[in-house]
Amino acid sequence: MMILLINLYPTLSGFVYSVRNGNLIQQGSFVGLHNFTQVLKMPDFWNALQFSLIFSVVSVLGSYLFGLILAMILNQDFFGRGFFRVALLVPWIIPSIVSIVSWRWLIGDQTSLINEVLGWFHIHPILFLADKTWAIVSVSIIKIWRSFPFMMLSLLAALQSADESQYEAADIDGATSWQKFFYITLPHIKGVTIICWILMTIWSVNDFDTIYLLTQGGPDYGTENLIILAYRLTFGTNNVGYGAAIAIITLIILMVIAFVFLKQQKNSETMED
Template sequence: MAITTTMKLGREAAVRRRRTIDVLPALLLLPSVLLIGCVIAWPLLTGMEYSLHKGTLLRPGAFVGLDNYVALADLGEFWHALRFSIMFAVVNVVCCYLLGLGIALLMDMDVPFRAFFRVAFLLPWIIPSIVSVVSWRWLVADQNAPVNQLLSLVGTDPIYFLSSDTWAQVVVFAVKIWRSFPFMMVSLLAALQGIDRSLYEAAAIDGATRWQTFIYVTLPQLKGISIILCILMTIWTINDFETPWLITQGGPSNATENLILLAHRLTFARNQVGLGSAVSFVTFLILMALAVILLRQQGRDT
């Protein structure tokens, strides 16, 4: 009886100690939570409030409820920016994945100067965005740009890359892919090196070809990380401001204007803060939906 009482008292003391200790992590996290609230939550709530008013940069304006969101449905610029954002994300994700996977497969093999190439392929990711994007703009800026000078050597007429809707989109896509594929390559290379080599040995014993091994062994092992990388890349691409802005500023004729640039133009060029905030909040909802999918996928993989 005495032993049972002692054990019960011991458990109660342990529970009390756990309850006392559990307060400490909350106290340690409190400064970070307050900082996040000031840096993230407060601007988010403020932007949401602006989207419910018809104001300018100088005056808050009257409360209009959801009128700004209803106005977006009739705004052709919004639908164009949404279509371009989706196309921008799809092209970038697909090209970066294929390019990154191809290079990762080569770097996983015993090729000469493998260490050098690994570093070289990381350069587009390491270089600051403003340096790389402005350099690309200089290469295709006008008829006297280096790319057009090379075209003239083979007898081709100059291409006005930044004056044509199609060519401007191609340039924006190319620069984004060039800047983004190293991340995909490094992540896929790490995943490739983590695959159990006994799977390849078993496939070789069964007489599988290289293509069959790639389809039935490599790709299934990369499925989880591939989904996560594609969702991450989609979020980053939709939220990309500097690439289209530094190259074309959304032109020509808004051909390369995504949702982020549209929100910027409505807010700071047209002084329509309510409408610009509505575009920003719609973009936020899209990104949040992608983030939820990402978190669920990570939960399945853990």
């Protein structure tokens, strides 16, 4: 009951604010869908939506591929496997502020460590966080770095529950490594994969700390996602209605994406049965 109350109250409050023209002090009067229609007319909203989708797709696919490769390696028996299993969890374990400050030290400006190293090879400094394109690339890479341990751990658990007799039968039939991967491994981890994709999509779309601590949505709002935009409108311009409307739209988008993924999972399970 307490958990339901804690989750339900902020959600209902968000709905209430989204249909009012209030600010941080007063809820204001009822305006219906006015906030939603105005938000949908804002170029900043569509820019934030575009970046959110790109950021999420790159983050999910990048962390999944990287996590899957490492999970398959760690599923093998080799010396030091336990150490690497623990060491590779570090990006996921350490606090956000610590990891982001470390990355800013590496790529923050022209005198950062990576630019110093590039200077040794007579390469001009790269404005990783000041150039719009490089900023998008940078926040995406850092998000992948922070997220792949979750994918790796989840997929490793799924791989360890695989039926070895299927691989033994495939070896007897002369199947190649790629054939075993596509016809045994991938179908076996499909359920875990879909769940990981759903969770990573939600976390990526709702990612505030990675982007805000690195770029605050800049330069020129190039890395501003929907959550950063909602924060800027709510606390920057004191327009709670617009910020709440964006939060509700984001919630609807995530619910649709989760429904599509779960529907796909259910269909695949029905076909297998």
